[in-house]
Amino acid sequence: MDHSADAHRTDLMTITRFVLNEQSKYPESRGDFSILLNHIVLGCKFVCTAVNKAGLAKLIGLAGETNVQGEEQKKLDVLSNEVFIKALVSSGRTCILVSEEDEEATFVERSRRGRYCVVFDPLDGSSNIDCGVSIGTIFGIYMVKDGHEPTIDDVLQPGKNMIAAGYCMYGSSCTLVLSTGTGVNGFTLDPSLGEFILTHPDIKIPKKGKIYSVNEGNAKNWDGPTAKYVEKCKFPTDGSPAKSLRYIGSMVADVHRTLLYGGIFLYPADKKSPNGKLRVLYEVFPMSFLMEQAGGQAFTGKQRALDLLPAKIHDRSPIFLGSYDEVEEIKALYAAEVKKA
Numbered sequence: 001m002d003h004s005a006d007a008h009r010t011d012l013m014t015i016t017r018f019v020l021n022e023q024s025k026y027p028e029s030r031g032d033f034s035i036l037l038n039h040i041v042l043g044c045k046f047v048c049t050a051v052n053k054a055g056l057a058k059l060i061g062l063a064g065e066t067n068v069q070g071e072e073q074k075k076l077d078v079l080s081n082e083v084f085i086k087a088l089v090s091s092g093r094t095c096i097l098v099s100e101e102d103e104e105a106t107f108v109e110r111s112r113r114g115r116y117c118v119v120f121d122p123l124d125g126s127s128n129i130d131c132g133v134s135i136g137t138i139f140g141i142y143m144v145k146d147g148h149e150p151t152i153d154d155v156l157q158p159g160k161n162m163i164a165a166g167y168c169m170y171g172s173s174c175t176l177v178l179s180t181g182t183g184v185n186g187f188t189l190d191p192s193l194g195e196f197i198l199t200h201p202d203i204k205i206p207k208k209g210k211i212y213s214v215n216e217g218n219a220k221n222w223d224g225p226t227a228k229y230v231e232k233c234k235f236p237t238d239g240s241p242a243k244s245l246r247y248i249g250s251m252v253a254d255v256h257r258t259l260l261y262g263g264i265f266l267y268p269a270d271k272k273s274p275n276g277k278l279r280v281l282y283e284v285f286p287m288s289f290l291m292e293q294a295g296g297q298a299f300t301g302k303q304r305a306l307d308l309l310p311a312k313i314h315d316r317s318p319i320f321l322g323s324y325d326e327v328e329e330i331k332a333l334y335a336a337e338v339k340k341a
């Protein structure tokens, strides 16, 4: 990339400008989605700042420590949840919020209600905070039809009904990846401007990949197709080179790398966790939505991930997502298993 040219670029495509451009393609649009997204972006900037200071917690009293005034400070995941709930409610554009942090869904009071339901994990990968590894916020958005009283069924919907999904990664840079159903675009926070700038337009995942990403510590409990796939990654029999293993244990970071470099991310079912670990509404669906929009695939071991119908807001599902050809291979292995049975 020509960074010297970047330094002289003066016509910046900010995320706000990008979304307003998209909105102008729909003359009937009332601008509600742009307002909602602005509030999500604000939440991401707030959390980014808090995450960047996390390493100083002991020194200045943040995130679970006692500060100089002797006050107990909030843990980052609790703080992030509060930030997003407040930002989303105050947007005046939401009606139901489902957060990984809250057992029950939040129904927004009538006077502040809008048409959107937002499902989100405010700080995914939070067990990685203390060692400074990349973590992120994941979100998905559904829309409730006008004039209808929102109920929990408005969020217990297949992922294919989402109108937008994205994540913000708090890593070596702060990157927001978004799809509104017409491709995937990536924006990087310019800290000096406080703006997300379009840096990764129209992201397409490579059709094949050289990297697999999985917690191999669970291998003894895997089912046959997962075990066979990973064995093939390490000891290919078709003359292709072995794949590299990369696993951070922070879904946003592992999926972001998969999206940009290609390959596969898997969190399969195993004997101990027959439904896998990852949550359908705010981990599996948004990431599957982005993968499909980027030309990849997302599969549960039984079906297209976005066709799943969650029964409860915190349901889990196994997930295999990434490059088209890699997921195709996994699908073939599961299909062969079904045939055998």
Ligand code: AFP
Pocket (backbone or CB within 6 Å): 123, 124, 125, 126, 127, 128, 215, 249, 250, 251, 252, 254, 277, 278
């Ligand atoms: P934490 O939020 O508890 O760190 O969990 C992160 C996560 O939900 C997801 O981001 C990772 O992909 C996955 O769990 C890692 O799980 P394992 O530690 O079992 O590999």
